[in-house]
Amino acid sequence: MRISTNLVYQRGLESLQRSENALYKVQQQLTRQTKLLSPSDDPIANAQVMNINNSLAQNEQFMRNSVTLENGLRQSEGALNSVNDSMLRARELTAGAINGSYGPEDRQAVAKELRAIEKQLFDQANSRDAQGEYLFSGYQSRKQPMEFNTATDSYQYVGDQGQRELQLSPSLKLAANEPGNKPFAAVSQRVDLDVDAGAEQLEKLKVTDRDAFVAFTEGQQDAGASADLAISFDGSGGYTIADGDGNALDTGTLSEGKLSFNGLELSFDPENLPANGDTIEIGNNSGESQNAITLIRDLASALEGKGVDGQWQDQAQWALDDLNTAMDSVVGTQADIGARINVMEATRESIRESDVVNQTARAELSDVDYNEAVTELVKNETLYQASQQVFSRINQLSLFDYVQ
Numbered sequence: 001m002r003i004s005t006n007l008v009y010q011r012g013l014e015s016l017q018r019s020e021n022a023l024y025k026v027q028q029q030l031t032r033q034t035k036l037l038s039p040s041d042d043p044i045a046n047a048q049v050m051n052i053n054n055s056l057a058q059n060e061q062f063m064r065n066s067v068t069l070e071n072g073l074r075q076s077e078g079a080l081n082s083v084n085d086s087m088l089r090a091r092e093l094t095a096g097a098i099n100g101s102y103g104p105e106d107r108q109a110v111a112k113e114l115r116a117i118e119k120q121l122f123d124q125a126n127s128r129d130a131q132g133e134y135l136f137s138g139y140q141s142r143k144q145p146m147e148f149n150t151a152t153d154s155y156q157y158v159g160d161q162g163q164r165e166l167q168l169s170p171s172l173k174l175a176a177n178e179p180g181n182k183p184f185a186a187v188s189q190r191v192d193l194d195v196d197a198g199a200e201q202l203e204k205l206k207v208t209d210r211d212a213f214v215a216f217t218e219g220q221q222d223a224g225a226s227a228d229l230a231i232s233f234d235g236s237g238g239y240t241i242a243d244g245d246g247n248a249l250d251t252g253t254l255s256e257g258k259l260s261f262n263g264l265e266l267s268f269d270p271e272n273l274p275a276n277g278d279t280i281e282i283g284n285n286s287g288e289s290q291n292a293i294t295l296i297r298d299l300a301s302a303l304e305g306k307g308v309d310g311q312w313q314d315q316a317q318w319a320l321d322d323l324n325t326a327m328d329s330v331v332g333t334q335a336d337i338g339a340r341i342n343v344m345e346a347t348r349e350s351i352r353e354s355d356v357v358n359q360t361a362r363a364e365l366s367d368v369d370y371n372e373a374v375t376e377l378v379k380n381e382t383l384y385q386a387s388q389q390v391f392s393r394i395n396q397l398s399l400f401d402y403v404q
């Protein structure tokens with residue numbers, strides 16, 4: 001068989017290229033720390049590794065989401081702790097004010113501290129996170145959730161009820177914020193009375209049945225009538241009650257110097273009853289829903305001397321009940337946040353365990369066995385060097401070397 005010089009070179013080159021490719025592949029496996037350099041190396045394993053990598057990347061995003069979620073919930077929880085402390089102090093002050101041993105100066109001191117708590121609660125309701133977004137505004141994180149309405153002299157929640165959700169797993173979403181409509185919800189209907197005329201004739205003004213009086217007020221408002229009251233006397237103990245539009249509502253006679261009407265009670269000195277033609281006018285702005293901040297404001301005003309005797313006692317007693325309701329709402333919101341934090345931590349642990357399983361599976365499919373790879377590297381280096389030497393020796397052969 002005749003072998004041409006060209007064939008010798010071609011076969012030698014092919015042998016060198018095979019050895020070089022084998023050596024290069026092992027070097028790349030060691031450098032990139034994977035035995036799957038291309039899909040063709042093991043199509044099935046490569047597809048499985050791609051799925052695992054996608055799962056790990058998704059879990060990494062879930063973990064980032066959980067950090068954002070935890071930051072938001074922890075900040076809300078801290079703010080609500082402060083709110084609860086403020087309300088608790090307000091309740092303690094209110095209980096003290098109801099104590100019969102408190103005099104006018106003591107009530108003034110209580111009112112002063114209540115004013116400070118009012119400002120604290122307003123500030124806490126408008127708490128922000130590190131990005132300057134409001135914690136309790138719902139979806140509208142750039143809008144201040146609690147505002148003071150000068151027209152009604154009350155605080156109003158103006159945020160929405162939205163909760164921004166974050167994905168923590170393929171099938172789990174959790175709310176990252178808590179809107180203020182629950183922790184700062186309305187706790188009662190406001191009773192706001194001003195004696196516009198005839199206050200000097202009154203010994204005491206009390207609302208003995210708040211629900212009945214609020215129902216009367218709302219009934220007047222629903223009917224488009226004034227809820228203000230005008231009470232005129234005939235000098236012999238008889239009286240007529242009319243609304244602010246002059247419509248007669250009730251008539252009667254004082255009993256032991258007292259007058260009762262739809263939960264409202266007026267007391268007079270039996271020795272100095274109203275004379276014929278005397279009138280008492282009462283401005284009634286009741287019926288509006290009020291939150292804890294507004295009720296503390298109203299109590300402070302009453303303790304400062306607004307109204308007549310009896311009104312501050314009513315406000316203090318109502319505040320005790322309403323603050324309990326408000327604190328229940330705050331504690332309930334904290335419980336919701338705590339439950340979400342627990343779910344988040346459990347999900348986070350599950351993600352960590354899933355990552356360990358995925359990383360182990362990926363290592364089995366694609367990671368280089370360094371002992372095997374180094375052995376293969378040495379072997380291929382030896383083969384490559386041998387191929388070079390053989391090719392070099394063959395190229396030097398000539399028939400003239402054998403001619404004597």
